[in-house]
Amino acid sequence: MFASFVEYKPLYTPEGFDATAITPRQVAIRIAEGPVWISVSGDLICGTVSVIPKDDALYIRGMAVLPAARGQRIGELLLEHVERFATTGNFHRLILSTTPFLQEAIRLYEHFGFQRTAAPDDLFGTPLFSMAKAVGEGADLHLPLK
Numbered sequence: 492m493f494a495s496f497v498e499y500k501p502l503y504t505p506e507g508f509d510a511t512a513i514t515p516r517q518v519a520i521r522i523a524e525g526p527v528w529i530s531v532s533g534d535l536i537c538g539t540v541s542v543i544p545k546d547d548a549l550y551i552r553g554m555a556v557l558p559a560a561r562g563q564r565i566g567e568l569l570l571e572h573v574e575r576f577a578t579t580g581n582f583h584r585l586i587l588s589t590t591p592f593l594q595e596a597i598r599l600y601e602h603f604g605f606q607r608t609a610a611p612d613d614l615f616g617t618p619l620f621s622m623a624k625a626v627g628e629g630a631d632l633h634l635p636l637k
Contacts, residue, residue, distance in 0.1 A: 492511070492512045492513050492518070492539070492553065492555050493512040494557055494558070495512075495555035495556060495557055495558065496508065496511050496512045496555065497512065498558065499590075499592060499593065500512075502590070502592045502617075503590070503617045504614075504615050504616035504617050506614075506615030506616065506617075507613075507614045507615040507616060507617030508617075510614055510615060511614070511617075513553070521541045521552075521553065522541075524543055525541060525542055525543040525544065526541065526542050526576065527539065527540070527541040527542075527553075528540050528541075528569060528572055528573070530556075530560075530565045530568065530569060532560065535557075537556065537557045537559075537560035537563075537565060538554075538555065538556040538557065538560060538565040538566065538569055539553065539554070539555055539569075540553065540554040540555075540569040540570070540572075540573055541553040541554075542573055542576070542577075544580075544582070545586065547581075547582060547583045547584065548582060548583065548584040548585065548586045548623070549573065549576070549577040549580070549582040549584070549585055549586070550586050550587065551570075551573060551585060551586070551587040552587070554566065554569060554570075554587070554596075556569075561595070566596070566599050567599065567602075567603065570599070570600075570603050573585065574624075574626055577626050577627070578626050578627045581627065582626065582627065583625065583626060583627050584623050584624065584625055584626060585605070585623065585624045585626055586608070586621060586622070586623045587600065587605070587621070587622050587623075588612070588614070588619045588620065588621050588622075589619065589620065589622065590614075590617055590618055590619055591618055591620065597622075600622050600624075603624065604624045604625075605622040605623060605624045606622060606623060606624070607620055607621070607622055608621050608622060608623040609621035
């Protein structure tokens with residue numbers, strides 16, 4: 492996670508960066524709390540995504556692709572996998588939060604069908620906003636995000 496976000500570190504507050512570029516111990520905790528997927532090229536982990544259920548939604552709470560692996564559709568493939576998992580698990584929405592300065596990630600999310608859904612917020616002083624995508628039958632983006 493650190494290598495994927497270090498170039499943006501000056502745009503985060505110190506606490507916001509630490510909450511984003513999590514430690515190996517924090518990764519282990521996430522693995523225990525919900526599904527985590529990785530993308531591997533040879534012996535190198537080049538991308539990852541983790542999710543956790545929130546009512547009828549699946550919250551994407553961590554996604555990263557190494558800078559050297561960007562442009563290879565890894566983020567798109569990870570999102571496709573998350574969506575398949577969500578529909579087979581009867582979730583109706585995918586939700587996530589991102590920072591306004593992660594423009595490439597925002598373009599990916601919008602290309603994948605995510606829409607902004609909530610007023611701006613922050614992560615330890617780092618600006619955030621929420622995005623959602625309807626999946627499966629009965630999906631509704633206008634339900635309150637929790």
